[in-house]
Amino acid sequence: MTSGWSIYVIVLVVANIVGAAWLLFWVRSTSGGASGKPQSLGHDFDGIQELNSPLPLWWVYLFLGTIAFAVGYLIFYPGLGSFAGVLGWSSVKEHDQDVAEAQAHYGPIFAAYAAKPISELTKDDAALHIGQRLFANNCAPCHGSDARGGLGFPDLTDNDWKWGGEPETVEKTILDGRKAMMPAFAPALGGPQGVESVIAYVMTLSGRKADAQLAEAGKPKFMQICAACHGPEGKGNPVVGAPNLTDNIWLYGGSHDAIAEGLAKGRFGQMPAHRDVLGAEKVHLVASYVYSLSHGSSN
Amino acid sequence: MPAMPASKIESSAPDPTGFASDVALYAKRRKIYQREAHGKFQQLRTVTLFVLAGFFLAVPWFNWHGRQAVWFDLPQRKFHLVVLTFWPQDFIYLSWLLIIAAMSLLFFTTLAGRLWCGYACPQTVWTKFYMWIEWLTEGDRNARIRLDRGPWTRDKLVRGAAKHFLWLVLAFAVGISFVGYFDPLRSLLSRLATLQLTVTEMIAVAVASLALYFDAGFMREQICLYACPYARFQGAMFDTSTLTIFYDRERGEPRGHRNRKDAGKGLGDCVDCHVCVDVCPTGIDIRNGTQYQCIGCAACIDACDEVMDKVGSSRGLVRYATEESLAGKEVRILRPRLIAYGSVLTIMIVAFTYGLSQRIPLRLDILRDRARVFRVTSEGLIENVYTLKIMNMDEQDHSYRIGLADGHELRLVAPATVFVQAGQIAAVPVRLQAEPDEHEHERRARQVTFTVQADDQARLAVRGESRFLMPAGGST
Numbered sequence: 001m002t003s004g005w006s007i008y009v010i011v012l013v014v015a016n017i018v019g020a021a022w023l024l025f026w027v028r029s030t031s032g033g034a035s036g037k038p039q040s041l042g043h044d045f046d047g048i049q050e051l052n053s054p055l056p057l058w059w060v061y062l063f064l065g066t067i068a069f070a071v072g073y074l075i076f077y078p079g080l081g082s083f084a085g086v087l088g089w090s091s092v093k094e095h096d097q098d099v100a101e102a103q104a105h106y107g108p109i110f111a112a113y114a115a116k117p118i119s120e121l122t123k124d125d126a127a128l129h130i131g132q133r134l135f136a137n138n139c140a141p142c143h144g145s146d147a148r149g150g151l152g153f154p155d156l157t158d159n160d161w162k163w164g165g166e167p168e169t170v171e172k173t174i175l176d177g178r179k180a181m182m183p184a185f186a187p188a189l190g191g192p193q194g195v196e197s198v199i200a201y202v203m204t205l206s207g208r209k210a211d212a213q214l215a216e217a218g219k220p221k222f223m224q225i226c227a228a229c230h231g232p233e234g235k236g237n238p239v240v241g242a243p244n245l246t247d248n249i250w251l252y253g254g255s256h257d258a259i260a261e262g263l264a265k266g267r268f269g270q271m272p273a274h275r276d277v278l279g280a281e282k283v284h285l286v287a288s289y290v291y292s293l294s295h296g297s298s299n
Numbered sequence: 300m301p302a303m304p305a306s307k308i309e310s311s312a313p314d315p316t317g318f319a320s321d322v323a324l325y326a327k328r329r330k331i332y333q334r335e336a337h338g339k340f341q342q343l344r345t346v347t348l349f350v351l352a353g354f355f356l357a358v359p360w361f362n363w364h365g366r367q368a369v370w371f372d373l374p375q376r377k378f379h380l381v382v383l384t385f386w387p388q389d390f391i392y393l394s395w396l397l398i399i400a401a402m403s404l405l406f407f408t409t410l411a412g413r414l415w416c417g418y419a420c421p422q423t424v425w426t427k428f429y430m431w432i433e434w435l436t437e438g439d440r441n442a443r444i445r446l447d448r449g450p451w452t453r454d455k456l457v458r459g460a461a462k463h464f465l466w467l468v469l470a471f472a473v474g475i476s477f478v479g480y481f482d483p484l485r486s487l488l489s490r491l492a493t494l495q496l497t498v499t500e501m502i503a504v505a506v507a508s509l510a511l512y513f514d515a516g517f518m519r520e521q522i523c524l525y526a527c528p529y530a531r532f533q534g535a536m537f538d539t540s541t542l543t544i545f546y547d548r549e550r551g552e553p554r555g556h557r558n559r560k561d562a563g564k565g566l567g568d569c570v571d572c573h574v575c576v577d578v579c580p581t582g583i584d585i586r587n588g589t590q591y592q593c594i595g596c597a598a599c600i601d602a603c604d605e606v607m608d609k610v611g612s613s614r615g616l617v618r619y620a621t622e623e624s625l626a627g628k629e630v631r632i633l634r635p636r637l638i639a640y641g642s643v644l645t646i647m648i649v650a651f652t653y654g655l656s657q658r659i660p661l662r663l664d665i666l667r668d669r670a671r672v673f674r675v676t677s678e679g680l681i682e683n684v685y686t687l688k689i690m691n692m693d694e695q696d697h698s699y700r701i702g703l704a705d706g707h708e709l710r711l712v713a714p715a716t717v718f719v720q721a722g723q724i725a726a727v728p729v730r731l732q733a734e735p736d737e738h739e740h741e742r743r744a745r746q747v748t749f750t751v752q753a754d755d756q757a758r759l760a761v762r763g764e765s766r767f768l769m770p771a772g773g774s775t
Contacts, residue, residue: 029324054326056525058518136686136726141670145686146728150674248677 006081013080021067024060110281113288118167121288122295131289134282138274139290147293151253152269159294160249164238171287175280177273180241184266189221198222199259205234206248241269328521330447333430334440334577338601347418348427355421356472359479364694367483377722383655384722386692388662392655399647406640408533410632411542411619413595416529422514422522423594425473426580429466429515436462440577466516467508474508520581523594530591537589539622540631544595546575546586546617547625554586557610568612575599575617585617660692661699663751663763672768680710680732681769687727689751691719697753701729704748704762709733716754731767744768 001009043050077085084090113127121127136145142153149155159165162180163173189195200210201218223232229242236244243251252258252267274283361368363381370379378385385392407414416423437443437458446455479487482500490496496504514522523530537543551569569586576584578598583590585599603617624630668684676682691697701713713729731747747767753759 027324052324054324056521057325057327058521059525060325132726140668140686144671144674144684144728145666145668145726146684146730148674148682148684148730150671250677253675254677 001082003082006083008081010081010083013074017067017070020063024063024067110285114281114284118171118284118288118291121285122292124288127285128289128292131285131287131292134278134286135289138278139286147290152251154251155249156290157293158249160244160247161238162236162241162243162251165294167287167291169238170291171283173271174278174283174287174290175273175275178241178269178271180267180269182242182262182267184264185225186264188225189263194218194221195260195263198226198263199256202226202234202245202259203256205246206254208248329582331520331580331582332440332443332447332577333580333598334574334602335434336578336598336602336605338604340597341601344418344427344596348424351419351421351424352428356476359476359484362485367479367485369480370483371481373481375722383658384660384692384694386662386690388690388692389658392651392658395647395651395654399644399651402640402644402647404529405536406637406644408536409538409541409637409640411595412537412544413529413533413593416523417595417597420594422527423596425469425511425515426519428469429519430580432465432469433462436465463516466512470508470512470515471504473511474506475504477507478503520592520594523581524592530594534591538634538636540634540637542619542621542632543589544585544593544597544600544617545589545620545622545625547615547620548586549625551586551616568607568616570606570610572606574602574606578602659759659761660694661697661751661753661759661761662688662690662692663749663761664688664690665749665763665765667765673770675735676732679735681735682733683731683767683769685729685731685749685765687713687729687749687751687763689717689719689725689727691721691723691725693759694721696720697755697759699759700752700754701727702750702752703731704750705746709747709767733767733769735769743770 039052041050041052074080074083075085076087077089079085113121113124113130116124116127121131135143135147139147143149143156144153147156154160154162161169163169163178186192186195189198197214197218198221199218200214201216201222203210204212204215222234226234229240230236230245231242234245236242243249248254250258251269252262274286278286358369359367363379366379368379368381372379376387378389404415433443437446446458449455475487475491476484478484478500482503487496487500490500491504546569551567553565553567554569554571555566556572557566557570575586576582576599578601579585580596580598581592581594583592585593597619599617600619604614607614607616621630664687666686666688668686671684674682674684687701689699691699696718698716698718700716701711703709703711710732711729712732714727717725717727719725729749745767747765749763749765751761751763
């Protein structure tokens with residue numbers, strides 16, 4: 001706040017308090033009421049008059065009390081322009097204090113879970129329950145509340161892992177995120193005809209029907225270009241996140257057109273890092289929950 | 300009658316502003332020294348006051364199935380009323396309860412004026428208890444006036460100290476009972492005994508106790524006169540057939556003291572003894588007619604009857620009467636307005652009770668996954684995902700079965716049963732699947748109704764609506 005605004009606020013606040021006190025004092029009596037009865041204010045509605053009846057004195061004391069409260073408040077708390085108040089209170093400090101309190105309360109709970117391996121937590125209902133809540137709030141928007149993903153977002157329940165399915169790898173994926181890149185290979189495959197042949201070959205890898213001649217033509221191209229990441233058998237490579245092409249699980253859809261689009265334009269998947277979002281201890285619980293989906297009895 | 304004329308008490312109040320020639324607009328409270336009245340209405344009042352106060356103080360002592368029977372658990376947002384446990388989702392019942400309370404206020408006010416104020420209002424209940432303590436320690440009205448006016452003596456000090464001590468004891472009992480409705484009383488008391496109350500609890504008990512102490516000790520009728528809205532709008536509910544406390548002007552006037560010579564010749568029945576004013580807890584003169592200050596406590600009726608007995612006149616110079624009966628007309632209690640209020644009130648109470656008895660302690664909230672409208676499974680089915688929030692509001696654990704009421708072409712993929720502990724909420728992700736339909740371009744969205752049914756009780760069944768979305772023409 002600039003000092004100009006600060007002065008403006010101070011003047012307004014002080015003027016209002018002083019004005020209210022003065023008004024209270026100024027209207028304490030009215031002259032000319034020799035009869036001792038409340039005077040009419042001159043408003044008459046069907047014979048009912050509005051009288052200038054006295055206010056109970058204790059009520060006035062309440063009013064004075066609010067003025068005293070206002071003065072006290074302005075001394076102890078921020079309110080007078082940029083004056084911070086003698087207590088030094090601020091909403092940021094209060095928030096930090098609340099966070100510290102919550103940390104003191106919940107910290108040990110998460111720390112205890114963090115000390116246990118994921119293989120053990122997948123058998124702990126309470127831990128999985130917390131993991132499910134965290135998943136619902138942080139992961140479900142992309143992976144779905146049932147964790148079965150969708151187009152472009154992996155199904156986490158099928159035990160088919162792009163980056164490796166060991167508990168530690170799953171945890172690392174959540175902590176630091178993943179960036180997958182499938183380059184656009186259409187030119188390198190020799191144009192539309194080459195792309196068609198590779199599609200045919202890739203489909204046969206999962207045992208799907210395809211033109212045998214076309215597939216035969218695609219095989220060398222696959223070995224030459226695709227096998228570098230997906231492996232000569234098309235089983236994929238978790239180090240670079242290359243999917244297994246033999247299990248008929250398709251991240252971007254398994255139709256001919258979907259595969260063609262991937263080959264022509266490439267695919268760029270990204271899993272954001274959650275280390276700073278959730279913290280390592282909570283990620284540990286989320287990883288346990290995710291791991292349990294394909295290794296436990298739950299749903 | 301050694302009664303003090305009203306004018307003397309009034310003039311004894313000094314002008315707080317010191318501007319004698321002006322009219323002070325801030326009026327000092329005129330302390331009311333209420334004189335005890337005795338009679339059938341005061342007996343009735345004593346009974347209702349003790350029953351109500353006893354009820355209030357006793358309720359938090361009762362337990363039910365391991366918890367306090369009546370317990371408003373704010374941190375958990377669960378409101379236990381013996382067998383019923385209400386959640387914030389049940390707020391509608393509270394709304395209806397308040398509407399019924401308002402309707403019964405209309406009914407009873409039309410019937411007999413401020414019955415609530417005179418016989419049942421907590422303000423009346425606790426103020427009366429405080430007045431009894433006052434009477435016990437400082438004596439009757441005249442003794443109290445003498446004591447207040449007199450110099451500070453040891454007697455005055457001891458009596459005053461005893462009064463405030465007893466006031467504070469009662470205030471504390473009521474205050475801690477009040478807190479006990481929100482924070483189980485027995486544990487509160489045991490922690491109080493071992494000095495283990497939290498700061499919040501101490502503040503709550505102190506605030507509740509002191510509030511009663513200042514209210515019933517010092518504020519009293521000021522709340523009724525200045526703060527209570529009911530006093531101000533009661534006039535709108537009265538009609539000429541409403542039973543109200545009336546002074547029979549025809550019979551009483553002209554008022555005047557009797558003397559031995561003429562034995563009240565030419566005077567009405569009112570002996571102007573001022574007792575009806577002395578017993579009034581709000582300090583009004585009922586002989587001035589119905590006033591907004593009158594809380595309908597009937598003390599003036601009992602007091603006047605006593606005087607009438609002594610002077611040998613018939614009772615009822617001040618009595619429950621209707622404006623019509625005073626004008627010589629017939630008393631008409633049953634009238635269309637009262638019958639209308641009464642019928643509406645009865646219907647509402649019956650409907651409320653029925654609704655409460657049919658309340659199902661189970662709720663279902665359905666959250667449809669919104670980030671993705673639908674997905675296509677590897678089998679080519681169109682799939683929507685929902686999170687069912689199953690709230691077990693019952694006192695027992697239950698297993699629930701999830702089903703579809705009308706999703707004939709849809710397949711539900713959900714766990715066979717869902718176990719939910721008493722008072723807990725389960726979030727269950729479920730899926731609905733449909734064959735892509737090439738022909739039905741129009742039906743891209745359809746209504747679906749989920750059902751949740753407890754395994755052990757047929758009564759525990761709820762439904763919830765959501766939508767199933769699929770691509771136009773079923774294409775992927």
